Amino acid sequence: MRYVADPQRYTQMPYRRCGRSGLKLPAVSLGMWHNFGENRPYANSRAMVLKAFDLGITHFDLANNYGPKPGAAEETMGRLLATDLHGYRDELIISSKAGWEMWPGPYGDLGSRKYLIASCEQSLRRMGLDYVDIFYSHRPDPDTPIEETMGALDSLVRQGKALYVGISSYSAEQTAVAVKVLKELGTPCLIHQPSYSMFDRWIEGGLTKVLADEGVGSIAFCPLAQGLLTDRYLAGIPADSRAADAQNHFLSADKVEVRLQQIQALHLLAQQRGQSLAQMALAWALQTVTSVIIGASRPEQIIENVGAIHHLDFSADELQAIEAILANA
Template identity: 55%
Template sequence: MNYERQPYRRCGRSGLRLPAISLGLWHNFGADKPLDGQRAIIRKALDLGITHFDIADRYGPPFGAAESAFGAVFRQDLRGLRDEIVVTTKGRNPMWDGPYGTGNNRKHLLATLDRSLQRLGLDFVDIFYLHRDDDETSLEEQAGTLDHIVRSGRALYVGVSNFSPERTAQVSRMLRGLGTPLLVHQPPYSLLNRGIEQSLLGVLDQEGAGCVVYSPLAQGLLTDRYLDGIPADSRAAEGRFLTPDRVTQEVLAFVRALGAIAGARGQSVAQLALAWALRDPRVTSVLVGASGPAQLEANVAAVDRLDFTADELAAIDAAAKEAGITA
């Protein structure tokens, strides 16, 4: 474990610190990829000071496969490092047929988390998230279940993902009243999706919760991958979490402008985008995926230049406006 490779940031007002760049297992982990390749990515993550591994019950394919893959690697390589890593998972997603196979009701959340723990081969996860809000389950029941999950020893901390600012504030107050504070929120955030700046970051700051963001590279749009067309093996070509209609001339013009700014900083577009997402101290960590160890190493190099001048930030905003990017 290389703790010197990157900075660790305090998660809200808790005592927990997370690496600036963490590994998400949303993509490239599952039964459709060789386990040795997934193992190599996780081992490289440790070499790069990544102690935080973010998973969900639905990640795969098939559902649960990312947790099973991580569990297999844990048994081979990580068992002696359990006290040095942070493992998270999420619940809420449709996972099996019938009335109890989905939702934020207590029946489903406890069952899906127990299944996740079995796949992971762990007695507990460090953070358990509600993956999304559930308008069919009262917020009181959702908060009460999260409190029970911590008190039953299934998780050390709890968080929410994709909740509105208003519902985040409400559930945070409920959890604080129960004695189980909200640790963290996990929203999307990137140069192409700046919505959390409007109010969510302020809510999290006020509530003392951290912010771990996903899709900081906008599913690969904030790289040079699409500048010469849509590659046949890309997510956009497959329509997998990114559709071809999002690869617009406006986005490509913005990415080209970012390339010039990044080049002057000695960074790639991806490294610039990650550093930009970390410029706000209220952002605890950014989640990145990786198709292999080399890509992960390149992404982590973003931490070598996290500072921005006022002129650089102004140039980034100007490039967005000139390209017609309003997100």
Template identity: 60%
Template structure:
């Protein structure tokens, strides 16, 4: 029977989410990949156990994570039931609705119908009574933003989630929905944007807005699907994510486009006595609004290595200038490359 390490809180950093009362582990475990029906449940358990043993308390799901869609929630629910039920009050478990999940007009986007139904299904799959955070996964261009906000508010009032968040919303959209939540007194505390050294759009609009409304963030794609690691320094491994046609957002062409930049960044990381991945995670956490950075893992050792980023979160002005100089030389990346 699994028993969590008694030292699990000794080294982890916990950051407050905006001006809310909630703190998140600075490293969160994302279950987007490697937790589906096609993946080994034993390996999933080993990854989750290792994460919690190191003080990772934030676990991030969505209704459609898999494959098959929904299977990541089902598998995590099995791990909860068998191993983590006694630790439920030590965990922050999040899920989302907004991307296509089931057939027909109600299994997608941000209508009240879709969000409420999706949350109920997610609770059933995980076996939970409530989520700690439930997100609108993306803005719906055809549904009034008030309807999406009211649906999330209803989940709180029904006891199905403690807090609500949004993901992939622009700064302007965040300003609008934050005002609605403020009027409703909904515990809206967090935004989940894509953010890493190669994807910095949120610095222009979203981060200033989060500061203005006193909300926090947790970044996903923190390592740019593996580009900001040492995995591709010497080419594209056969079993890598970039070579898996079923996984979007990363292709061999993008590895080639970023190789010179990655090598230069790796030299800065080595001078800091960190891996490139560790430095990239620390770089994200330099932003005051970012309470946590999500990592993915295909084996427990990756969790161990990534959590070690917390041993060196500070940057000198020279290091930050070196990183900016390197990134400024990066040509535009074709994110649609295939």
């Protein structure tokens, strides 16, 4: 059956101006890091993307190495853009990145001009696009001058391959330099993508001030702390969970055990607010950032997470209670 987008898709999702730009992002964006490559059925990936769009999520966050295998998530998006989402391109924000290892040899990693421009062109081919809306330097390169990396981003905009550019995981000091270089080149930095959650608050140590001062937007990845800030681990570690998988390098059983009392206390507070723990965690992060990137393995998770938009405000007492819980490690 031919897909037709929900005509009510724009009635509830808040859209927030990204820094001082003219671009607005949905409060909730969908990340395609996991579960959109060869490891999952295409039908499930399709169902998640279309459900997200029906709920007002217009921003889909990708990178050259998302899969598995690397590039597979962009191929999935390309297939959707050529079929179900054909005709909706101008309603979508498609972002991609380069900065982690993508192909063998000295030119397939980090932040050289050679790598960034070649990678963007490959991403465009995989998705069947003339341009991406946002292209990021995925991480800082300690060996490449920041002027070269930012110059490559500037070139991609001037070549019409990207409309906006951003950076990810840059420190406050690195961000200040990158923003200055891009400004001098005439291509402002639109957005910074850091990790940020109740359990990962490093950006509050200076980065948020730099972004506010410079008028740069922000979008948080891992706002649910790899699933810690969900109902998944309330009773411990399920046998089929990410934390139980010894091959998973992002969430260990030790991290769950250390945080378990905090997770349970935050869950009780979320219940008092009439939210799930995940919804409260997303709403909390949205006090600081422009948008949050959610991941999902099935459409129902997207529906639940988008429910955060219905209760974004916190009382002073609630914020104080959260701080007390987080301080009690």
